[in-house]
Amino acid sequence: xxxxxxxxxxxxxxxxxxxxxxxxxxxxxxxxxxxxxxxxxxxxxxxxxxxxxxxxxxxxxxxxxxxxxxxxxxxxxxxxxxxxxxxxxxxxxxxxxxxxxxxxxxxxxxxxxxxxxxxxxxxxxxxxxxxxxxxxxxxxxxxxxxxxxxxxxxxxxxxxxxxxxxxxxxxxxxxxxxxxxxxxxxxxxxxxxxxxxxxxxxxxxxxxxxxxxxxxxxxxxxxxxxxxxxxxxxxxxxxxxxxxxxxxxxxxxxxxxxxxxxxxxxxxxxxxxxxxxxxxxxxxxxxxxxxxxxxxxxxxxxxxxxxxxxxxxxxxxxxxxxxxxxxxxxxxxxxxxxxxxxxxxxxxxxxxxxxxxx
Numbered sequence: 337x338x339x340x341x342x343x344x345x346x347x348x349x350x351x352x353x354x355x356x357x358x359x360x361x362x363x364x365x366x367x368x369x370x371x372x373x374x375x376x377x378x379x380x381x382x383x384x385x386x387x388x389x390x391x392x393x394x395x396x397x398x399x400x401x402x403x404x405x406x407x408x409x410x411x412x413x414x415x416x417x418x419x420x421x422x423x424x425x426x427x428x429x430x431x432x433x434x435x436x437x438x439x440x441x442x443x444x445x446x447x448x449x450x451x452x453x454x455x456x457x458x459x460x461x462x463x464x465x466x467x468x469x470x471x472x473x474x475x476x477x478x479x480x481x482x483x484x485x486x487x488x489x490x491x492x493x494x495x496x497x498x499x500x501x502x503x504x505x506x507x508x509x510x511x512x513x514x515x516x517x518x519x520x521x522x523x524x525x526x527x528x529x530x531x532x533x534x535x536x537x538x539x540x541x542x543x544x545x546x547x548x549x550x551x552x553x554x555x556x557x558x559x560x561x562x563x564x565x566x567x568x569x570x571x572x573x574x575x576x577x578x579x580x581x582x583x584x585x586x587x588x589x590x591x592x593x594x595x596x597x598x599x600x601x602x603x604x605x606x607x608x609x610x611x612x613x614x615x616x617x618x619x620x621x622x623x624x625x626x627x628x629x630x631x632x633x634x635x636x637x638x639x640x641x642x643x644x645x646x647x648x649x650x651x652x653x654x655x656x657x658x659x660x661x662x663x664x665x666x667x668x669x670x671x672x673x674x675x676x677x678x679x680x681x682x683x684x685x686x687x688x689x690x691x692x693x694x
Contacts, residue, residue, distance in 0.1 A: 371550070371551060371552050372531050372550060372551050373529055373530060373531055373551070374521065374524060374530045374531065374532065374551065375524075376524040376525065376526060376528075379555060380551055380554065380555045381521050381524065383485070383554075383555060383558040383559065383562075384517065384521050384554075384558075385518055385521055385522060386483055386484055386485045386562075387484075387485045387488060387489070387490065387558055388490060388514040388515075388517040388518040388521070389455040389456065389457075389483060389484045389485075389514070389518055390404075390405060390453050390454065390455050390456070390457050390484070390514070390515075390518075391405070391484050391486055392404045392405045392453075392454075392455065392475070392484075393486070393567065394424060394427070395424070395427055397427055397430055397431060397434075397444075398410075398412065398421075398427070398430070398444065398446065399452070399468065399472065400472065401471070401472035401475045402475050402476060402482055403454070403455060403472075403474060403475035403476065403482060403483070404452040404453060404454050404455070404460075404471065404472075404475070405452065405453050406446075406450055406451070406452055406453075407450065407451040407452065407453050407459065408421055408422060408423060408424070408426075409421060409422045410446065410447065410450055411446075411447040412430065412444055412445060412446050412447065413443075413444070413445040413447075414429075414430045414433045414434065414442070414443070414444050415433050415434065415436075415442055415443055415444075416443075417433055419433070430444070432669070435667070435678070446465070446468070448462065448463055448464055448465070449461055449462060449463045450462050450468075452468070452471065455483050455484055456518065456522070457515045457518060457519065484567075485558065485562045486541070486565070486567040487540065487541045487561050487562060487563070487564050487565040487567065488538050488539065488540050488541065488557070488558065488561045488562075489514075489538065489539045490514065490517060490536070490537075490538055490539075491536065491537040491538060491539055491545065492511065492512050492513055492517075493510050493511060493512050494510075494511045494517060494532060494533075494536050495508060495509070495510055495511070495532070495533040496508065496509050496511060496520065496530060496531065496532055496533065497530070497531050497533060498528050498529070498530050499528065499529040499530075500525075500527055500528055501527050501528070501529060502527045508533075531551075532551065532554075534548065534549045534550060535547050535548060535549045536548050536554075538554075538557060540561060540564075541561075541564065541565035542565075578644055578645045578647065578665055578666070578667060578668065579644055579645065580644075581643075581644055581645070581647055581665060581668055582643065582644070582647075583640045583641075583642075583643070583647065585668065586640060586647065586649065586665065586668065586677070587619075587621065587640070589668060589670055589675060589677065590619040590638075590677065590689075591619050591620060591621050592693070593675055593691045593693035594616075594618055594693070595616040595617070595618065595691070596616070596617040596618070596619070596677075596689040596690065596691050597612075597613075597615065597616060597617065597689070597690055597691070598611075598612045598615065598617070598659070598687065598688070598689060598690075599688055599689075599690040600678075600686055600687065600688035601658060601659070601686065601687055601688075602684070602685060602686040602687075603658055603684075603685055604684050604685065605683075605684045608658050611658055612627075612629075612656065612658070612659070614629050614630070615627055615628070615629040615656075616628055616629065617689060619638055623637055623638060623639055624636075624637060624638075625637055625638045625651070625653060627653060627655075627656060634653060634654075634655040634656065635653070636651065636652050636653030636654060636655075636656070636660075637650075637651075637652050638650065638651050638652070645665075646664075647664070647665040648662050648663065648664060648665070649662075649663050649665055649679060650662045650663070651663065651687075659687060661679075661681060661685065661687070663679030663680070663681060663685075663687055664679060664680055664681060665677070665678075665679060666678040666679060666680045673692060674690075674691075674692060675690070675691040675692075675693060676688060676689070676690050676691075677689045
């Protein structure tokens with residue numbers, strides 16, 4: 337009997353210690369400074385919602401609407417070519433089709449029904465082109481201020497702690513993507529005390545990262561960077577094709593592959609696609625350029641200036657005047673077995689070199 341009583345006492349002591357430990361943890365959480373708490377409908381909560389909301393501008397090539405995106409997979413017909421889009425990376429397939437000609441009228445037909453995703457991640461079933469156009473009327477126009485903040489992104493996972501002041505329950509939640517964070521912040525109740533387990537990390541528009549250690553720092557960071565980039569809320573899918581381009585990249589591609597050929601050439605809106613058929617162009621690191629066909633070889637020069645979407649490549653081969661110009665680099669497409677370097681001057685002049693090297 338005495339042994340049983342001792343066991344009972346031990347159990348009570350353990351339970352008491354456990355409750356004391358939990359109570360201490362709850363007390364410490366309740367004592368968290370207000371500046372480290374995410375309050376519902378606060379400035380901090382609003383900034384977090386806008387940063388984690390669904391960006392509808394990424395697929396403007398499909399829906400011409402910034403305030404929603406089309407849920408994938410979806411099937412489209414681009415310029416009479418059937419294309420299955422399974423991931424966001426597949427949007428480049430449509431762009432590649434449209435890029436074949438710069439002065440034609442591109443057509444896109446979507447296979448309905450589809451589902452569109454709004455900024456708050458709610459989904460809407462759309463059964464026709466008419467319905468899609470009707471929904472798009474709710475969106476702001478090109479480059480107009482809108483709800484989402486695109487110049488920085490959260491890095492996941494993010495852990496949050498929640499204390500319910502009514503039930504006195506303390507819980508933790510692991511958030512793994514924008515949708516989960518958005519829904520979590522959106523549904524914070526007035527009786528809940530919510531904090532983030534710092535540090536967390538945010539990724540800026542230039543791919544650099546920042547470590548965040550408090551709610552005030554998070555709020556200040558979002559406010560400082562919210563308008564620090566071009567959110568690309570326009571309908572020109574070609575204007576950012578060279579965000580990754582550098583002079584080093586251009587030089588490396590042009591000089592590492594031999595025997596480039598011209599597959600697109602237009603001057604003053606006149607096509608010369610076959611003018612240099614059978615001509616092989618070779619670019620060298622010293623800025624020289626050679627072209628040979630049949631038994632003939634001629635020489636010229638090439639040079640560059642600028643960065644990213646403003647790189648100018650000047651080509652000068654006296655014997656081949658149709659290629660000579662200070663061209664704007666439009667795009668570099670380098671995949672296994674296919675390389676393309678595209679130059680333009682508005683829509684009336686275009687030069688594209690192509691190669692089968694890897």
